[in-house]
Each structure stands twice: as structure tokens, then as C-alpha cells.
Amino acid sequence: MATPEKQVVVIGIDDSDHSFYALEWALDHFFAPYAPNFPFSLVIVHAKPSPASAIGLAGPGAADVLPYVDSDLKKIAARVIEKAKEICLSKSVNNVMLEVVEGDARNVLCEAVEKHHASMLAVGSHGYGAIKRAVLGSVSDYCAHHAHCSVMIVKRPKHKH
Template sequence: MGDTAKPLMMVAVDNSNHSFYALEWALDNFFAKVGSNHLFRLIVIHARPSPNALFGFGGPGTTSTDVISLMDADAKKAAQKVIERVKDACGRRSVSNVPVQSMEGDPRDVITEAVDKHHADILVLGSHGYGAVKRAVLGSVSDYCAHHCSCSIMIVKKPKS
């Protein structure tokens, strides 16, 4: 995977089943053949929320440094579990040496900045499948990336069971 002449595929994950479905789909369709000459280099990006973002609209006294440090430690542990899950998914498909980066911030900003920083040629994202109302309230990371990233976007939808 060290061939820098190949185009770079970036897969963005959170700890949802939808994003891991997208990762596994990309691995199965572009990287899974053992010993084959892959078309892409691969990097996986994980955006973890900052502790302040986890508070939302907390009232007075909710920004105690003790509480923030505990929430930050929990977010880092959760990020480590996501990284381990990524490495496990890659390992089961004999795809090795995949860089996994976990960065703090709003996923929309983290992903678009990572695309620019690494000069990604294609970004793969999972779709949570939110309806119009939920998407309007929560926002859609994939929609934001489709409009703001400087590369091609592949949105992988998990089939309904």
C-alpha cells in the first residue's frame, strides 16, 4: 500500500454500523483480493466529538474541568475502539498497513480538512438513512461532504433488512 502513485481512497467512519458497512463494502470491492495489485491507497479517518460538543446546551456549572476531562477520556477510549474495529475489519480481509487517524472536531469539518490535507481522490461514507426531518435537524455529514469536499464522493447505503 506504499505506492504513492496510486489514487488515495479515504473512508470516514464513526462508531455506527452504517459507517462500518461502508468500510467493509469498500474493502470487499476494492481491496479484499489477497496479493492483488490494488487500484487505490487507503486511509481511514475517524472524527470524534470534542468534550464541549458533547455537552450540547448544558446549563451553568456543566463545564467543570473535571467533567470535561472525564468526557474527553471517554471519547478517546471510544475512538480507540473504533480504530481497533477498523484494523480488525482490514485484518480479516488481509489488507495491512492502513493508516487510521482519529481527529477531534465536527465530522463535517474533520473530513473536509482531511480530504484536502491528504489530497484524497475519492471519499467513501456510510449513510445513516435519516428521513427528511431528522436530516434537517441533525444535518447530514454525507450531504455536507458532497457539497464541500474537493474529491469524488461515494455514499454507501446499508441495505434495509
């Protein structure tokens, strides 16, 4: 757990550009300007889906596929964490706790807030419209309503064509 005298910021990441933009934005605004005396402790959390949830409900033979799916999910998690480390190092943010936790991102992030006694959770916004958000669900929306801390939803600027 982070040092008690500093407030904790948890940043939720996945393998999307939106997520890495949110990480960079948070580092630029809350960490990099204060180097090396950061006023916050940083915890970066990646929620790795379980193999069964990644393939959904499947018929006979699904059990044969699970080890391959699990292997792919572990490789993705390793890439996500490695990229997060690179981004932190490029911003001179070295004292970072990185976690990969299996489960639904909504629950994983809210549990990380509790575990680390975070005062803020930062997540990226995928920018889904109302229909897509209703079908897929929104991690940021869920966290905004259920996390027991302030939640910052970082949106990427839209580029005009």
C-alpha cells in the same frame, strides 16, 4: 501521506453499524480483490467530537464534567479504530493509515480529503428521513457538496421483515 503513484481513498468512520458496513463494502470492492497489489492507498478517518460540543451548551458545573466526557470520547475513538483495524486485517488489507481527528465530522472529512489529496471519499449513510436529516444534519450530504473529490455514500441494504 500516501505514496504519490497510488490514488488515495479516504473512508470516514464513526461508531455506527452503517459506518462499518461502508468500510467493509469499500474494502470488498476496492481493496480485497486486488490483494496484495492494491491500486489505492487507504486512509481511515474517525472524527472525535470535542468534549464541549458533545455536551452542548451547559450551565454552571459543565467544566467539571468535561474531563469525564473527554475520557469517554477517547475510549470510543480507540474502540472505533480497533474495530476498523480488525475489519481491515480480516480482509487482508494491512497497509492502512488510521487517524483520529478532533472536530465536526463534516469538516474533518473534507480536510482529510485535502490533506491526503484523495480522489475518493467513502462514507456510510445512516438513512435518516428528511426531518431527522434537517434537524441533525447529514455528514454524507455535506461531504457530497463540499469535498473536493468524488464521494461515495454507501447505504446498507434494507432487510424486509
